[in-house]
Amino acid sequence: MEDLLLKLRGIVVEVNEVFEKVKKLFVDELGIEEDKVTMEAKLEEDLDIDSLGIVEVVMAFEDEFEIEIDDEELTDVGTVGQAVNLLHSKL
Amino acid sequence: MSKRRVVITGLGTINPLGNNVTDTWDKLIKGESGIDTITSFETNELPVSFAGEVKNFDANEYMGKQQARKLDKSSQLSIFATEEALKDANLNTDERLGPNVGIVFGTGIGGIGSTEQAVRTFDERGASRINPLAITQLMPNSSTGQVAIQYGIEGPSLTITTACAASANAVGEAKNMIQNGIVDMVVVGGTESGTTPMTIGAFAQIRALSTNNENPKEACKPFDKDRDGFVMGEGSTVLIMESEESALKRGVDIYGYVAGYGATTDAYHITAPAEGGKGAVLAMQNAIKDADLSTEDIDYINAHGTSTPANDKNETAAIKTVFGPKAYEINISSTKSMTGHLLGGGGAFESMVSVLAIQKSIIPPTINLNNPDEECDLKYTPNAAIEKVIKVAMSNSFGFGGHNGVLVFKKD
Numbered sequence: 206m207e208d209l210l211l212k213l214r215g216i217v218v219e220v221n222e223v224f225e226k227v228k229k230l231f232v233d234e235l236g237i238e239e240d241k242v243t244m245e246a247k248l249e250e251d252l253d254i255d256s257l258g259i260v261e262v263v264m265a266f267e268d269e270f271e272i273e274i275d276d277e278e279l280t281d282v283g284t285v286g287q288a289v290n291l292l293h294s295k296l
Numbered sequence: 297m298s299k300r301r302v303v304i305t306g307l308g309t310i311n312p313l314g315n316n317v318t319d320t321w322d323k324l325i326k327g328e329s330g331i332d333t334i335t336s337f338e339t340n341e342l343p344v345s346f347a348g349e350v351k352n353f354d355a356n357e358y359m360g361k362q363q364a365r366k367l368d369k370s371s372q373l374s375i376f377a378t379e380e381a382l383k384d385a386n387l388n389t390d391e392r393l394g395p396n397v398g399i400v401f402g403t404g405i406g407g408i409g410s411t412e413q414a415v416r417t418f419d420e421r422g423a424s425r426i427n428p429l430a431i432t433q434l435m436p437n438s439s440t441g442q443v444a445i446q447y448g449i450e451g452p453s454l455t456i457t458t459a460c461a462a463s464a465n466a467v468g469e470a471k472n473m474i475q476n477g478i479v480d481m482v483v484v485g486g487t488e489s490g491t492t493p494m495t496i497g498a499f500a501q502i503r504a505l506s507t508n509n510e511n512p513k514e515a516c517k518p519f520d521k522d523r524d525g526f527v528m529g530e531g532s533t534v535l536i537m538e539s540e541e542s543a544l545k546r547g548v549d550i551y552g553y554v555a556g557y558g559a560t561t562d563a564y565h566i567t568a569p570a571e572g573g574k575g576a577v578l579a580m581q582n583a584i585k586d587a588d589l590s591t592e593d594i595d596y597i598n599a600h601g602t603s604t605p606a607n608d609k610n611e612t613a614a615i616k617t618v619f620g621p622k623a624y625e626i627n628i629s630s631t632k633s634m635t636g637h638l639l640g641g642g643g644a645f646e647s648m649v650s651v652l653a654i655q656k657s658i659i660p661p662t663i664n665l666n667n668p669d670e671e672c673d674l675k676y677t678p679n680a681a682i683e684k685v686i687k688v689a690m691s692n693s694f695g696f697g698g699h700n701g702v703l704v705f706k707k708d
Contacts, residue, residue, distance in 0.1 A: 257432065264425065264428070
């Protein structure tokens with residue numbers, strides 16, 4: 206039981222790290238206001254990231270995390286949290 | 297049926313002299329130069345190290361970083377100038393302008409800086425790293441689209457790319473749109489931010505630019521014997537044009553009337569003007585005729601006056617052909633001596649200068665004109681502005697490609 210808790214805590218820490226990195230990218234690279242970047246924030250409605258912006262976001266993620274993201278993987282990504290989870294799963 | 301009359305009711309500008317109409321005009325009539333050593337990039341490898349750059353403009357501060365980074369600088373400047381022009385015309389910039397308003401912008405080389413950046417990224421990092429915004433930044437119609445989006449302009453839109461005649465043609469085509477009843481109002485602009493290491497290098501290769509690196513402010517000397525080429529400039533100027541009826545109904549002040557437009561093509565050489573300025577002659581004659589005026593009526597000519605040996609000589613010859621002996625009496629000036637050559641933004645800027653000259657009864661000077669050239673022997677208003685009542689002004693713009701756009705503006 207304790208092992209499981211420790212493991213869960215570890216995942217939470219990792220997710221938080223990914224979120225902080227994502228947040229920094231959104232603020233520094235895309236010029237989005239820091240306060241707006243929350244796990245719940247919707248990319249299009251809340252952060253004003255349109256279809257062209259998504260391509261930029263993906264490029265920024267790929268560079269930052271040294272991964273590759275296929276277009277199909279983005280189908281279900283509509284919020285910052287979903288993006289963070291996708292990135293976390295690929296690390 | 298008489299043609300609808302077209303008026304100018306709003307002006308906005310950002311250019312090497314100033315970031316609004318008032319500051320710009322003050323400097324124009326004082327004869328100040330906006331040309332200086334280039335600060336936005338390293339010029340060590342280039343034969344020319346100066347230009348007319350826009351100063352004190354921070355796009356991130358003006359429109360927010362998220363929006364600014366989506367736009368090429370030429371479009372950032374277009375939005376900045378449009379905002380001033382719309383407010384000046386007493387229009388609400390928070391409301392969409394709708395389908396009865398058109399937009400016509402002129403530019404020479406569009407988002408060339410963004411093009412260069414994308415090519416650099418492609419070469420260094422491959423296709424998958426190209427900025428996804430590159431296409432929408434570099435396309436020449438980017439300013440037209442971005443300004444339309446910003447202010448909800450839903451009527452017809454055109455982007456004109458006749459090089460240095462582009463925004464003179466824009467003013468002319470907008471006049472036709474209004475005159476023909478297609479729309480009641482057109483947001484007309486000229487924009488250019490094409491001063492990059494590559495363009496400086498390329499223009500220098502065809503010996504088009506002045507190389508007076510030691511004295512940037514004195515480098516642009518239209519009609520002077522020692523002139524040695526034009527000086528690159530950047531900026532955007534926007535005019536709100538509408539039918540006289542629309543302006544009267546809205547109860548706004550009128551700067552002046554866009555009375556005549558003449559457009560011709562040299563069909564002679566891709567850079568050199570036709571000998572004696574044949575295409576320019578016909579464009580001036582057509583513009584005067586379109587305004588239902590005669591050569592006797594023209595009080596002031598804002599010349600194309602680029603400061604290249606070929607332009608100034610041929611433009612002078614063309615003016616003599618059009619006006620005969622009266623050519624020696626007309627006040628002429630080239631404000632490019634102060635701004636540099638705004639390329640596709642020049643026609644709109646010089647249209648603004650022409651209507652302000654009419655409104656304020658002042659002719660801005662041609663600065664740096666100290667040694668007259670025997671082939672350029674007209675009244676070019678050297679070095680100091682003069683006061684004079686101007687009822688009719690003409691503005692000349694000629695572009696690489698052989699494009700000639702001439703406009704006639706009237707006081708009433």
